[in-house]
Amino acid sequence: MAHTLAQKILQMHTDEEVGDAGQIVRCRTDFVLANDITAPLAIKSFREMGAKDVFDKDKVALVMDHFTPQKDIDSANQVKGTREFARAFNITHYYEGGDAGVEHALLPEQGLVKPGDIVIGADSHTCTYGGLGAFATGMGSTDIAGAMALGETWFKVPPTIRVTFEGVLPEYVGGKDLILRTIGEIGVDGALYKALQFEGSTIDNLSVEGRLSMANMAIEAGAKVGLFASDAKTVEYCKAHKNPNPMLLAADEGATYEREIKFDVSNMEPVVACPHLPENVKPISELEVLPLNQVVIGSCTNGRISDMREAAAILKGRKVAKDVRCIVLPATPTIWKQAMKEGLLEIFMDAGCIVGPATCGPCLGGHMGILGDGERAIATTNRNFRGRMGSLLSEVYLSNPAVAAASAVLGIIGSPKSL
Amino acid sequence: MIYKGKSHKVGDHIDTDAIIPARFLVTTDVKKLGANCMEGLEAGWIKRVSDGDVMVAGRNFGCGSSREHAPVAIVGAGMPVVIAHSFARIFYRNSFNMGLLLLEVGDAVDGISDGDTLEVDTEAGVVRNTTTGTEIPFPPLPPSMQDLLKRGGLIPYIQSRLA
Known part of the structure; x- marks a missing residue:
């Protein structure tokens, strides 16, 4: 058979x-x-x-x-x-x-x-x-x-x-x-x-x-x-x-x-999963203006070295928008060290990111980046269930690392092409 | 076995973060988990539940995280049965391992309203809605799950394998 x-x-x-x-x-x-x-x-x-x-x-x-x-x-x-x-x-x-x-x-x-x-x-x-x-x-x-x-x-x-x-x-x-x-x-x-x-x-x-x-x-x-x-x-x-x-x-x-x-992916643009299910997927260009409070780059989905490089390429020489906390969590000590060697951590910190330890932390609303009432985040994580990252009144959008990094700079959810 | 209780209805795709949010996963105690059951859906949700009540849900109940704390929290909250349109895979397996009875009834779940009084008769294979006077038959469990239940769950099964 x-x-x-x-x-x-x-x-x-x-x-x-x-x-x-x-x-x-x-x-x-x-x-x-x-x-x-x-x-x-x-x-x-x-x-x-x-x-x-x-x-x-x-x-x-x-x-x-x-x-x-x-x-x-x-x-x-x-x-x-x-x-x-x-x-x-x-x-x-x-x-x-x-x-x-x-x-x-x-x-x-x-x-x-x-x-x-x-x-x-x-x-x-x-x-x-x-x-x-x-x-x-x-x-x-x-x-x-x-x-x-x-x-x-x-x-x-x-x-x-x-x-x-x-x-x-x-x-x-x-x-x-x-x-x-x-x-x-x-x-x-x-x-x-x-x-x-x-x-x-x-x-x-x-x-x-x-x-x-x-x-x-x-x-x-x-x-x-x-x-x-x-x-x-x-x-x-x-x-x-x-x-x-x-x-x-x-x-x-x-x-x-x-x-x-x-x-057929030839004409595809980056997509974002909107609250409160991963199936609520929209092309980035179809999103309304959505101001952000938090960005999380990390997790078992997108916390690997290629993800760090992708985010750093966007954040290099740019600044995270005022009032946005951008949390970068390289997913393992090896990735952390490699990101350090390549100068990626310096790029993140110069941009105004918080670089944290290898942890699942905020992805599941554990710690190190919990959302308050009415707060909105974009994350490279995997779940945007209601209350997943904190308050039941918060919102999580899911994206790739380049979109998350670009959104951190823009202060709203947006494409790297908008920078 | 007959279970009698009031129905507590929830929607589609109720995830395990809604059943028991991660911040409560710092214990394995059944009662403590039960006290926070559905806290990720609505603060204080559990206050409406009396011992023996039945959770009634839509599609894909228990999706998301593999946390076994979810069926444990439902059992700890005093609900021995969940009736749903369908269940997520890991939650289904976990529930049988934890002694929580799951009944997958498809569209028939729409015939149950929040607060209806239900009688779940496992021998007759029927849910009697004594509020509306209707009945929902449910199919026998898959043989592998029946076997697991007959042995008393996964723990006694492994015990017998190790003996």
Whole structure:
């Protein structure tokens, strides 16, 4: 049987024959992760299960990233409990403090996830690793606890929607715009229980970091996974990130797709997701005048080095508008150092940005940039649900880093072309 | 099993940030999470709920973050059942793991109004709306979920695998 990427990777992890969508299969897991919010619940379930040990101490990551540096006593106590668990079970990949970064930027960078893997994480944006050709999906803490104990879990084989992009990306249009446009087209439940598979000449030419940004937001269309083939670009990325022998991987010819969607991107302009759902997508030129209070550049969606470079190229020699706080959070310590070496942090600070630590922080309304009543932000993050970044009376718009940086300078949401 | 309670109706695409905002995710305590259930939808929403009431929602209930705290908060708030047009994937899985019963009934959910009194009869596979005198049949759960429930949820299942 010809397999989609999703079916193909599932098949590599089970002795059962993987067939049509809807089949339940038990699969081995290559890597399992949780963070400072979800690990405490996972540990509680792990103990209730009576598990004596983790399935493999080298294949579990616990990343303290959401409220890091710990924002209050309760969050500090949650990290403390997780640290004690990590030490008790000798977990190799425990990250806290100076080696911690936003989990979905950190794990690919550290070479812990690779093409063909099954990765499950107690974080919905675990689907990010689909950008490398890994079947990666978010689950709850107790499912993660089960996989931490057994090294396996169950999946329902998902039907796949094939999304094809053709054409050369115009200036200031990137992976973020492609995924927002996809979500705008199919809606926030358009891929519920399904796999998204991204293909086409635009994708062939897109950087791996751009693919990671796209896969990251597959969940915002309800998808289980957002998958890309592993090609020469993937192999090059993996080799540069501590993975010397990554596999090439593509869907089989003649695989069955539930639906096919095609986009021509040649005349596309940057898009923005308006409040309060990621599906409320509009081309930047169609927005009214929207004054801003805050800009956030960072997160597991767009906090990588290419995002920092994109934002710095806009902010260089310019100033953030009066009364706008522009918060830049490079997503890992490695990205932070690289941005420093390249002089990007100096550009940000000269422009009047706040450069903060590697943390999820404001993305989920955790800390380090919370919105007050009636405040408005544009962010390179992934969710603009009501109250996501603070007050229920605030608004979040989502965009790529170039648009966010340009908006910081303009003081209203706008395109780099308006500068 | 029969659950009886008043319906509390919410809209489409209610995300897990609305069910339990991130600022409350500094505990794993069921009661503390329950006390802040739906605080991201409306401040003090929980005050309307009595023990045994039923949450009724539109499409894609529980979308967004994978936080298991969301079904835990609903259970902690005293609501044993959620009836919706449809559910988000991670939330669906989490709820069964946490012992929260979910009923996916499609457009039939429109027949339930806020404040209606409901009787959920899991054996008969029907929701009786005693306010309107109507009934909504619901399909049997997928076999894999029935199996999980029969074993008492994921924790006892893993316990038996590890024994």
